[in-house]
Amino acid sequence: MLRFDILTVFPEMFESPLSSGVVGKALKNKIIDVRCLDLRDFTSNIHKSVDDYPFGGGGGMILKPEPIFEAVDYLKQDSALKQSVPIILLSPQGSKLDQSKAENLAKNDRIVLICGRYDGVDERVAKHLVTEEVSIGDYVISGGELAAMVLIDALTRLQRNAVGSAESIKDDSHTSGLLQFPQYTRPSVFREWEVPSVLLSGNHGQIKLFRERESIQRTLERRPDLLDGADIN
Numbered sequence: 001m002l003r004f005d006i007l008t009v010f011p012e013m014f015e016s017p018l019s020s021g022v023v024g025k026a027l028k029n030k031i032i033d034v035r036c037l038d039l040r041d042f043t044s045n046i047h048k049s050v051d052d053y054p055f056g057g058g059g060g061m062i063l064k065p066e067p068i069f070e071a072v073d074y075l076k077q078d079s080a081l082k083q084s085v086p087i088i089l090l091s092p093q094g095s096k097l098d099q100s101k102a103e104n105l106a107k108n109d110r111i112v113l114i115c116g117r118y119d120g121v122d123e124r125v126a127k128h129l130v131t132e133e134v135s136i137g138d139y140v141i142s143g144g145e146l147a148a149m150v151l152i153d154a155l156t157r158l159q160r161n162a163v164g165s166a167e168s169i170k171d172d173s174h175t176s177g178l179l180q181f182p183q184y185t186r187p188s189v190f191r192e193w194e195v196p197s198v199l200l201s202g203n204h205g206q207i208k209l210f211r212e213r214e215s216i217q218r219t220l221e222r223r224p225d226l227l228d229g230a231d232i233n
């Protein structure tokens, strides 16, 4: 079981996206557990404010350090958080999430996710609390919540028995370092567009070869940067 503890100012954002599909099933089958802590519950001021103006001026609001440290302290006493548990801050300044990072993180049995918001998070969180800062890509979204959900989904797929067939994980884009080959289903002719005949041939050797070639060709055309690390021979 992989348990995620999420520190967020918008716990309600997690309800619907995590309730369907592979992640929803993994929650039901206790393959993963997701618990949200509302950072407002860890404030000590009467207004329950979690953010404040940046020292030095500039626009926007910065998430205060106290509620975040308090919430992690709470987790440490409430549930004997081990020293080795990753405490991840989702932010556009992090190192970029890719399949191999997902595979490494998926080996943990607990992960704490801190969702950044507003225009940033007090740097003392990154410096003195967090073990790793992770970005889901080179673009900015309005907060770490959606990024945390992306991470949860990617890690859940990698848990044993979370995805229907292990085959489908093996063939996923990026698992082998290549993009996935094109897939088709019935009907074999749709609006005069035919499925490649080799896929209907029943010749498994030819099908495997066709798919390997398509994967390599696609990667070459769309993501040549991936070929350096790819497993092709």
Ligand code: ADE
Pocket: 090, 091, 092, 116, 134, 135, 136, 137, 138, 139, 140, 141, 142, 143, 144, 147
């Ligand atoms: N918060 C805002 N943008 C982000 C990104 N690209 N990755 C992770 N967290 C973020």
